[in-house]
Amino acid sequence: MKLEQSIKVENLNKTYKGNIQALDGLSFEVDKGSIFGLIGPNGAGKSTAIKIMTTLTRADSGVVRIGDYDVNTEPNHVRKIIGCISQNSGVFREGTARENLILQGELYGMRGSKLKTRVSKLLDNFGLNEVADRIAATYSGGMLRKLDVALGLIHRPQILFLDEPTTGLDPEARSSLWEIILSMSKQENVTVLLTTHYLEEVDRLADKLAIVNAGKVIAEGTPASLKEALNEDMIHISLDSKTELQTDVIEKALSSLRNIFRVEIDGNIIKLRVANASSTLVDVLQVLAANQIHVLNTSIIPSTIDEVYLKYTKK
Numbered sequence: 001m002k003l004e005q006s007i008k009v010e011n012l013n014k015t016y017k018g019n020i021q022a023l024d025g026l027s028f029e030v031d032k033g034s035i036f037g038l039i040g041p042n043g044a045g046k047s048t049a050i051k052i053m054t055t056l057t058r059a060d061s062g063v064v065r066i067g068d069y070d071v072n073t074e075p076n077h078v079r080k081i082i083g084c085i086s087q088n089s090g091v092f093r094e095g096t097a098r099e100n101l102i103l104q105g106e107l108y109g110m111r112g113s114k115l116k117t118r119v120s121k122l123l124d125n126f127g128l129n130e131v132a133d134r135i136a137a138t139y140s141g142g143m144l145r146k147l148d149v150a151l152g153l154i155h156r157p158q159i160l161f162l163d164e165p166t167t168g169l170d171p172e173a174r175s176s177l178w179e180i181i182l183s184m185s186k187q188e189n190v191t192v193l194l195t196t197h198y199l200e201e202v203d204r205l206a207d208k209l210a211i212v213n214a215g216k217v218i219a220e221g222t223p224a225s226l227k228e229a230l231n232e233d234m235i236h237i238s239l240d241s242k243t244e245l246q247t248d249v250i251e252k253a254l255s256s257l258r259n260i261f262r263v264e265i266d267g268n269i270i271k272l273r274v275a276n277a278s279s280t281l282v283d284v285l286q287v288l289a290a291n292q293i294h295v296l297n298t299s300i301i302p303s304t305i306d307e308v309y310l311k312y313t314k315k
Ligand SMILES: Nc1ncnc2c1ncn2[C@@H]1O[C@H](COP(=O)(O)OP(=O)(O)OP(=O)(O)O)[C@@H](O)[C@H]1O
Pocket: 016, 017, 020, 021, 022, 040, 041, 042, 043, 044, 045, 046, 047, 048, 049
């Protein structure tokens, strides 16, 4: 069954002055209520895509639909249903968190008890109650970023755009911010599109991701499906340290097997990069046993999203 889409990007092109091509046929779709990661090297075109999707700039050609609206012909409708957190903070540093949130709500036409209740809920959910009445200039980087995201959510957007939201935060602040974003997106059924250079974040958080390079999507899928498609896991085999290591025998024995891309012998551990790890491990153990090489234990280490990313972006 095809899910309802919140974002549809079709064949987007954008060339900046000086003939700098930022987007070259970028296309992808984001399911409603899901978390979607756009990853790619510096200059791949992620921020440009976000600027187009959030109506801050226009594409030269291509179609973008945000919810039920077209960014070119209905930008005002788009702006009402999205929240954006850009790389630069939008917090007014001389105001408190509460004042920032009230001001932002008023900009969206919210007033009275409705606004007050929303501000209290966001201060609560983002753990900003204690500092709510202190000016933002005194906040830590983590608190400022939380306030930024809270500002983006004040008007209950359907779709939240986060451009590198956690850059510069320490691991604890990053994980705490993500926990809140995840919980808010589930509570309020918000679709989240994020860009980040922290690949383990998209691996853990994103339902789907797209790898962008030179302005186009070069790979797309769930983190698990992309890793599976890479089909390059590691096998580590520990050998008995009491027996003398016969490197040449091991290398010769393993060279008869298919599915092994790389063999490295590190002390008493044989490290193999392989395809079809489970069945290859069975073959490896048989070959080692036939050569009287005694194995103590084995482990399969699945490939990471970093490896998927490097494979596609290094091409
Ligand atoms: N306003 C602009 N004028 C001219 N060139 C631009 C402008 N904005 C971006 N570019 C260029 O367009 C290309 C794509 O940039 P963009 O910022 O969209 O990439 P990105 O993937 O977001 O990179 P990063 O990860 O560094 O934020 C780059 O070559 C960049 O130098």
